[in-house]
Amino acid sequence: MSGTLVLNASYEPLCVVPVRRAVVLLLLDKAVVERVGDAVLRSEHLTLEAPSVVRLHRYVKVPRRARVPITRRGVLARDRERCAYCGARADTIDHVVPRSRSGPHSWENVVAACRRCNHRKADHLLSELGWTLPFTPAAPQVSVLGTASSPDLLSEWEPYLGWFGSGESSVA
Numbered sequence: 001m002s003g004t005l006v007l008n009a010s011y012e013p014l015c016v017v018p019v020r021r022a023v024v025l026l027l028l029d030k031a032v033v034e035r036v037g038d039a040v041l042r043s044e045h046l047t048l049e050a051p052s053v054v055r056l057h058r059y060v061k062v063p064r065r066a067r068v069p070i071t072r073r074g075v076l077a078r079d080r081e082r083c084a085y086c087g088a089r090a091d092t093i094d095h096v097v098p099r100s101r102s103g104p105h106s107w108e109n110v111v112a113a114c115r116r117c118n119h120r121k122a123d124h125l126l127s128e129l130g131w132t133l134p135f136t137p138a139a140p141q142v143s144v145l146g147t148a149s150s151p152d153l154l155s156e157w158e159p160y161l162g163w164f165g166s167g168e169s170s171v172a
Contacts, residue, residue, distance in 0.1 A: 004051050005157045009059040022051045031056050079112035088114045098123040107139035
């Protein structure tokens, strides 16, 4: 029970809040439950399933950054903590086109990698090693990256977050 994803009225992901704050939004009739979590909250007069995803009744206009800033934590969350080269658990990030060969430090050039693959690749290009990427790295569409403390929550929120699949949310 670490957090609740808050969606705008248009199903656009806004932020992650503590479960307690999400319950307050529900009790004040400012939001509705889209998906419930595993936990049950109890008070003297009320029993409530802890929400995992809530949606606001009214649309909230939020100023957005042009791009989500790139961070190690964000790259690992985008790639679900899996190595882009072998599929093992990733603990580092790797530049597909190495910085030593003028590769940019951008979402499109950075992937999660295990230490072994990162060390083996070193400053080589993928074509030199005969390696390929199973996906095309891209910038995430939302800024809630890395705010969930468990991969289970991220997979539960997957339909509402546009950065796992085609870049668009599957909820409309």
